[in-house]
Amino acid sequence: MVDTVPPVRRAGSRVTRGAADALVVGGGLAGGALATALAEAGCSVVLLEREADPHNKVCGEFLSREAILYLEALGIDLPALGACHIHSVRLASAGDVVTVRLPFPALSLSRRALDHALLNRAAEAGAEIKRGTRVQSLEPRPLESCQDGWEARLAVGESVRGRAAFLATGKHDLRGFARPAGWQSDLIGFKMHLRLSPAQTALLAGHVELSLFRGGYAGLEPVEGGLANLCLLVRRKRYAALGQQWAALLDAMGADCPSLAERIHGAQPCWGRPLAISSIPYGYVRRRGDALWRLGDQAAVIPSFAGDGMSIALHSARLAAAYFLKGSTAIAYQRRMARDIIMPVRCATALSIASVHPLGRGLISWGASRLPGIMSLVAGATRVPAAALRRTGLDLA
Ligand SMILES: Cc1cc2nc3c(=O)[nH]c(=O)nc-3n(C[C@H](O)[C@H](O)[C@H](O)COP(=O)(O)OP(=O)(O)OC[C@H]3O[C@@H](n4cnc5c(N)ncnc54)[C@H](O)[C@@H]3O)c2cc1C
Numbered sequence: 001m002v003d004t005v006p007p008v009r010r011a012g013s014r015v016t017r018g019a020a021d022a023l024v025v026g027g028g029l030a031g032g033a034l035a036t037a038l039a040e041a042g043c044s045v046v047l048l049e050r051e052a053d054p055h056n057k058v059c060g061e062f063l064s065r066e067a068i069l070y071l072e073a074l075g076i077d078l079p080a081l082g083a084c085h086i087h088s089v090r091l092a093s094a095g096d097v098v099t100v101r102l103p104f105p106a107l108s109l110s111r112r113a114l115d116h117a118l119l120n121r122a123a124e125a126g127a128e129i130k131r132g133t134r135v136q137s138l139e140p141r142p143l144e145s146c147q148d149g150w151e152a153r154l155a156v157g158e159s160v161r162g163r164a165a166f167l168a169t170g171k172h173d174l175r176g177f178a179r180p181a182g183w184q185s186d187l188i189g190f191k192m193h194l195r196l197s198p199a200q201t202a203l204l205a206g207h208v209e210l211s212l213f214r215g216g217y218a219g220l221e222p223v224e225g226g227l228a229n230l231c232l233l234v235r236r237k238r239y240a241a242l243g244q245q246w247a248a249l250l251d252a253m254g255a256d257c258p259s260l261a262e263r264i265h266g267a268q269p270c271w272g273r274p275l276a277i278s279s280i281p282y283g284y285v286r287r288r289g290d291a292l293w294r295l296g297d298q299a300a301v302i303p304s305f306a307g308d309g310m311s312i313a314l315h316s317a318r319l320a321a322a323y324f325l326k327g328s329t330a331i332a333y334q335r336r337m338a339r340d341i342i343m344p345v346r347c348a349t350a351l352s353i354a355s356v357h358p359l360g361r362g363l364i365s366w367g368a369s370r371l372p373g374i375m376s377l378v379a380g381a382t383r384v385p386a387a388a389l390r391r392t393g394l395d396l397a
Contacts, residue, residue, distance in 0.1 A: 018143075018161060019144075019161040019162055020043075020044045020045055020046040020128070020160075020161070021038070021043040021163050021164065022034075022038050022043055022044070023048075023150055023161065023162025023164065023165045024045060024046070024048065024127075024166045024168060025138060025152060025166065025169055025174065026047075026048075026049065026050075026167070026296075027049030027051075027115070027122075027129065027131070028168060028170045028313065029114070029310055029313040029317070030168040030170070030297075030299075030316055030317045031166070031296070031317075032047070033070065033074055033314050033318065034168065034295060034317040035047045035127040036074050036118070036125045036127065037074075037318065038127070038321055038324065039122060039125035039126040040126070043324075044128075045122075045126070045127040045128065046160055047119075047122060047127055048133040048134075048152060048154070049119065049131050049132075049133060050135070051131065051132065052132030053132075054116035056110065056193070056271075057111045057170075057191075057275065058171075058190070058231065058276065058277045059191065059231065059304075059309075060191075060208075060221070060229065060231040060304055061110055061111060061114075061221065061223055061231070062108055062208055062219065062221060063078070064106055064310070064311050065104035065106060065383075065396060066308065066314075066315070066389060066396070067308070067310045067311035068105075069389070069394050070311060070314035070315065071118075071314065073318075073394060074121060074314075075121060076114075076117055078109060081109055081113050081117055082109065082113065083224065084109070084205075084221070085105070085106075085107060086102065086107060086108055086221060087102060087206045087207075088100065088206060088208075089102055089208050090208075090209045091210050091364075091368045092210065092212070092260060093211070093212040093368075094257070096365050096369055097259050098365070098368045098369045100375045100376070102379070103376040103379055104379075108208070108222060108223050109223060109224060110227075110229070113224060119131075133156075134154065134155040135152045135153070135154060135169075135174060136155050136175065137152070137153045137174070138150060138151070138152050138153075138167070138174055138176070139153075140291060141161070143161065143163065147163060148291070149161055149162060150162050150163075150164065152165070164324065166292075166293040166294075166295055166320065167292055167294045167295065167298045168298060168313075170296055170297045170313075171277055171280060173298075179281050179284050180284065181281050182280075182281030182282050182283040183283025183284075183353070184283055184349055184353050185280065185281050185282060186235055186237070187216070187233040187235060187236070187280060188234055188235075188276060188277070189231070189276065189278070189280060190233075190234070190246070190274045190275065190276050191229065191230065191274060191275045191276075192230050192269055192270070192271065192274040192275070193223065193227045193228070193230075194227065194228045194264060194269055195226070195227055195228075196228050196263065196264065200262070200263050200267070201222070204222050204228055205222055206222075207221065207222075208220070208221040209259070210305075211257040211259070211260040212257070212361045212364065213253045213257050214252065214256055214361075215235040215239075215356055216232060216238060216253075216356055217232065217233060217352075217355050217356065218231070218232035218233075218260060219231050219304070228264075228267070230264065232249075233303075233305075233352075233356075234249060250264070282301050282302070282303045282349055283301065283346070284300060284301045285338050285341065285342050286299050286338060287334070287335070289329070289330050289333065289335055290330065291330055292330060293330040293333060293334075294316075294334065295317055296313035297309065299338075299341075300338070300342075300345050302345045302348045302349075302382070303348045303349055303351070303352030304352075305351055305352045306344070306347075306351065306378075306379075306382035306383075308344065308348070308383050308384065311384050312341055312344075312345075315337075315384050315388060315389070318394075319336060319340070319392055320333050320337075323336070340385065340388035341384060343381070343385070344382045344383055344385070347378075347381040351378065
């Protein structure tokens with residue numbers, strides 16, 4: 001059995017001997033934010049993260065106004081981490097490119113830097129962070145004190161206990177807790193950091209560039225260190241038709257979107273091959289609650305086209321912390337969480353389904369070029385609603 005009690009016990013902590021108040025599985029944004037909030041409130045928290053070191057993960061790395069607000073509230077200094085300012089979106093489809101100023105200030109920062117900073121913040125707040133610790137299974141198990149509790153079994157054969165358990169494993173389902181397929185689950189996600197030529201780096205500065213191509217869509221934006229993040233989603237059958245080859249996919253995207261081809265022409269990839277993820281259950285919203293607190297992508301999965309998955313993850317953490325600290329249940333939290341984000345998830349899913357369909361792709365680029373204001377409306381409809389933010393004590397005003 002691994003000792004779960006953090007090195008520094010806070011006054012007022014309700015620790016049951018050998019078990020932490022909160023057992024958090026997964027150290028991405030949702031897990032890191034929750035661990036910080038609970039540890040700051042005086043709870044004993046143990047967080048288990050399977051990756052031993054800071055790591056890259058498939059993500060567009062676009063931080064919306066809401067995500068920035070949640071991160072600032074946690075004490076994360078985004079400019080100090082090198083986050084880049086994003087003021088406009090360029091939408092490219094076939095030969096057309098439409099540029100629209102974003103209705104809100106946004107940033108971009110690599111997940112490697114962001115997630116690492118958040119885990120450091122959680123540790124600073126008093127949470128015990130166990131990196132390189134993969135959880136194999138999670139089960140309800142009464143504690144020695146006969147209270148309800150949970151036990152996480154680790155890949156190394158040990159186990160960790162907690163009075164309450166929070167599932168924040170993101171895209172990865174834990175055995176016994178698999179999510180259903182969602183509304184759109186035939187997309188494969190790829191990500192590659194690139195070093196563009198100096199001229200193309202200058203042209204990209206301040207922009208997120210969305211390119212719609214046959215069977216998918218891609219986002220390109222600057223991240224810290226003078227790099228650009230290329231992140232894209234493609235339908236499984238389109239990728240199969242391209243022989244499942246990354247180079248063929250890049251060529252096909254470039255043929256459909258000359259502006260993207262020009263931007264990444266001659267770019268140096270930062271890794272030997274792209275990161276990839278499949279079977280993403282886009283459109284999934286966990287509506288039913290039980291004794292397990294589900295956060296982030298385990299609570300809801302918003303399509304990447306709208307780029308607000310990180311603020312949903314951060315919202316879930318803030319909401320769960322508030323419900324837990326006031327002594328409410330995981331069931332009540334999960335119900336509130338579903339109500340808060342169901343509309344943005346539904347809107348973004350409809351948009352994502354349309355954008356990989358030939359007719360929908362045409363309609364989106366027609367709408368964006370004729371009615372640029374529509375992009376602000378879409379941006380508003382696919383974000384965490386202001387009322388939900390206010391419920392957690394934050395205000396965009
Ligand atoms: C292609 C793509 C592009 C996206 N672009 C954007 C974007 O631009 N902006 C945006 O806001 N959102 C975007 N998102 C969504 C965003 O990445 C997610 O919504 C967000 O990362 C969810 O955070 P999380 O904490 O739930 O999960 P994650 O960030 O995935 O963290 C989960 C953590 O759990 C760990 N873990 C998993 N299994 C175990 C285990 N068994 N034991 C211990 N640890 C485990 C993992 O190592 C990981 O660190 C995108 C998603 C995709 C797929």
